[in-house]
Amino acid sequence: MxxxxxxxxxxxxxxxxxxxxxxxxxxxxxxxxxxxxxxxxxxxxxxxxxxxxxxxxxxxxxxxxxxxxxxxxxxxxxxxxxxxxxxxxxxxxxxxxxxxxxxxxxxxxxxxxxxxxxxxxxxxEPDLSGLGPDAAEVSRPEFRARVGRGRGPVKARLMDQSVLAGVGNLLADEALWRARLLPARPAGSLSPTELDRLRRELRAAVRAAIRHGGVHTGRLIGERRRGGRCPRCGGGLERSRIGGRTTWWCPGEQNGRGTQN
DNA sequence: ACCTATGTTGATAC
DNA sequence: GGTATCAACATAGG
Missing domain, CATH: 3.20.190.10 (MutM-like, N-terminal)
Known part of the structure; x- marks a missing residue:
């Protein structure tokens, strides 16, 4: 939770x-x-x-x-x-x-x-010095600079609390799905446009989750199980392990290149 | 019974 | 330094 x-x-x-x-x-x-x-x-x-x-x-x-x-x-x-x-x-x-x-x-x-x-x-006296900026507050340039780098998968980058604070396994899947981005994409390969879109969708997912009571109310999250389907296109979801965590995504809509929108 | 799974973090190894 | 894996804890489910 x-x-x-x-x-x-x-x-x-x-x-x-x-x-x-x-x-x-x-x-x-x-x-x-x-x-x-x-x-x-x-x-x-x-x-x-x-x-x-x-x-x-x-x-x-x-x-x-x-x-x-x-x-x-x-x-x-x-x-x-x-x-x-x-x-x-x-x-x-x-x-x-x-x-x-x-x-x-x-x-x-x-x-x-x-x-x-x-x-x-x-x-x-907790030490907060190692924490990145809060995921709900981070500015667009800061998000681009911090998240859009490295060879590791963008999902792992999103969940790294020293890069950005607040995103966990479920929120990462939800935000990437909303932004139509493949979780395994190397973080450094995302374009500024894709990063801006990811930030926008992440913030929207956060706001919706706070309103509705938690991350488990996310649209993708309810389908994060065997047999789960994409709430937008109805296609079957894919599962694998990324950044050490179970990851679900829609292979039809979340692809390697950017997409429409 | 035994194995896997689960929202996080931090230590350790390469 | 960046990245990946495992262990910490406890419980649930196949």
Whole structure:
């Protein structure tokens, strides 16, 4: 789930529901999710503080606090942010066993990073220096210069978080399909026109996914399975492994040269 | 049972 | 440096 659109929704949830509430306790006992911190380190830094802002770049979120420390949050492969959904009374509300990191507020509510797989992350003072520009904000010249280079497949380039932040496996397939570009094309072989088209379609895919609730609402994404068909032309989709990830595309419409439009 | 698959990232090897 | 592969985690499905 968590690609840029899911993370943006999580960020907005924190902004809307968690800012300004006093933190009275922190569960940072999961040493894998809270690495490299020792248990208690994040708790010591945040207890008594209030979150004052929630930011995002690509798939990385961070929250400012009124007393200084910055809390970084990453959803990993299966994480989500939950605010105030604790079954009052139930000793073990459903799902709570997957709460890997929790802020408890003075008013009794809580913010948790709920993640079955534990690939999500909470840490203090996250380093954002290696992240490329956010995929929803990147300018046209910057997109051309960063994405349109290298011999590797353009799909791998899109997913490289140091090149561009926020695009994951599903969003990459969706954007390339919308732009009618072959995922395996060497990134450096795309023309400026093709790069502009890719950026435009990527941004449109991001906006649609944020509106509709996530990347899985993409038009191609629903067909990403054996027997799946292109939503535009009805042709059978092709599958292979590109950039180490399963990749689906329409061989009829996504070709080596640019296409109409 | 055993193998594959899954939204991410980071370490490692060439 | 750029690119590719695998491992980290846990669960689901054929």
């Amino acid at each position: 968590p690609e840029l659109p899911e993370v943006e929704r999580a960020r907005a949830l924190i902004e809307r529901a968690a800012l300004g509430r006093a933190i009275v306790a922190v569960n940072d006992r999961d040493t894998y999710v809270c690495r490299p911190h020792a248990p208690g380190e994040i708790a010591d830094a945040l207890t008594g503080a209030r979150l004052t802002a929630a930011h995002r770049q690509g798939k990385t979120m961070w929250c400012e606090t009124d007393i200084g420390p910055v809390l970084g949050l990453h959803l990993g492969m299966a994480g989500r942010i939950v605010v105030d959904e604790a079954g009052e009374g139930d000793p073990q509300p459903v799902g709570e066993r997957w709460d890997r990191f929790v802020l408890e507020f003075e008013d009794g509510g809580r913010l948790s990073l709920r993640d079955k797989r534990r690939l999500g992350r909470a840490r203090l």
